[in-house]
Amino acid sequence: MRYKKFKDKQNKLYHSSRWKKIRLIVISNYNFKCCRCGKITKEKDLIVHHIVYLNKDNIDDDEIAYGLDNLEPVCINCHNKEHFKKKKKREIEFDAEGNIINVIDND
Ligand SMILES: [Zn+2]
Ligand SMILES: [Zn+2]
Numbered sequence: 698m699r700y701k702k703f704k705d706k707q708n709k710l711y712h713s714s715r716w717k718k719i720r721l722i723v724i725s726n727y728n729f730k731c732c733r734c735g736k737i738t739k740e741k742d743l744i745v746h747h748i749v750y751l752n753k754d755n756i757d758d759d760e761i762a763y764g765l766d767n768l769e770p771v772c773i774n775c776h777n778k779e780h781f782k783k784k785k786k787r788e789i790e791f792d793a794e795g796n797i798i799n800v801i802d803n804d
Contacts, residue, residue: 702753703752703753703756704800706753706756706757707751707756707797710751710756710762711796711797712796715763716763719745719763719765719768720745720768721740722765723745723765723768723769723770724740724743724745724770726765727769727770729743729770730770731743731770731771731772731775732769732770732771733771733772733775733778733779734772734774734775736772738772741793741794741795742772742773742795743770743771743772743795744770744771744772744773744776744791744795745768745769745770745795746768746769746770746771746776746779747761747762747767747768748766748767748768748769749761749767773791773795776791776795787800787801787802788800788801789801
């Protein structure tokens with residue numbers, strides 16, 4: 698299934714040292730602030746969100762996956778809102794670092 702391959706790539710991305718570096722740059726550029734609600738929080742409570750969502754067609758595109766223009770820090774609440782408002786059928790699970798560990802498509 699193609700979907701599984703995407704998930705593998707996504708896992709790899711979120712565990713790469715490149716991502717971890719970019720993540721910290723994004724968070725410190727925004728002074729540890731959620732860009733949606735303005736809440737200032739700990740680095741580990743912020744999720745670096747892809748404005749253009751990652752999908753199987755764009756995950757290999759560096760500008761999308763690692764581009765600073767496509768990344769913004771959001772707190773867990775705002776991140777949940779962002780993802781759930783658009784795709785109600787999709788359930789996303791996060792680990793403590795805010796990385797996506799599971800995506801369930803119910804359609
Ligand atoms: Zn927020
Ligand atoms: Zn996101």
